[in-house]
Amino acid sequence: MGAPSATLDATFFALSDPQRRGILERLGRGTATLSQLAGPSGLTLNGIKKHVGILEFAGLVQTEKVGRVRECRLGPATTLGEAGEWIETHRRTWEGRLDRFERFVEGAE
């Protein structure tokens, strides 16, 4: 578990930007082209392309060039799943630790 995971790095980093989380939410409602993603964001096509690139590098989205358009869709759910597992695992030890702390407090008074 302690092995440093580049996948986790990329995934968490990709999720750390509201613009990118917005793209994911948008893609959750169906595929979109780069222009369609850029529209509501107020960003340049280039800016969007970079964000999508980061999301794609993390495996969170997949893109495909069809005609003169690049279609973006969500990637395999396993990528998010890995990040979710990390959080769940550590949240358990977290709460375990808090339990121990509370027992310690009770025992001390």
Next chain:
Amino acid sequence: MGAPSATLDATFFALSDPQRRGILERLGRGTATLSQLAGPSGLTLNGIKKHVGILEFAGLVQTEKVGRVRECRLGPATTLGEAGEWIETHRRTWEGRLDRFERFVEGAE
């Protein structure tokens, strides 16, 4: 849900570094001072202090100066919980989307 959350930004960003995840895992086994965190990491005290600062800013750890030592412990589990919720929520729509895609494929053939 679509509201940009600075908390999520900070949390996901803090988790995007293996060194910081290592600190969290270490703190999961009990409190530690900055020197104790720096020891196995091979980093400077200053480097560790910055990482702890980022984790603290995200609410993932809490620190307290006791004597000439700074004690670090895990923060409230709610901080991790918020990030976990985001992932869980979106993983569900993720899988929902895949279901729809599979139905589409089946219907098309």
Next chain:
DNA sequence: CCGATGGTGCACCCATCGGTGCACTATACA
């Protein structure tokens, strides 16, 4: 009081991020 220890503040370095503009290619469409 004195020395060693644990932290802090600051300035600095280099790499990367977020974002832009511009020139360019490739496709769609009339």
Next chain:
DNA sequence: TGTATAGTGCACCGATGGGTGCACCATCGG
């Protein structure tokens, strides 16, 4: 054919991240 549209590649910018070293302060142990 010509023209508008969708992306791409590249260079650029300011801000920030990760990390260091050094000078300094505060505290603990004699």
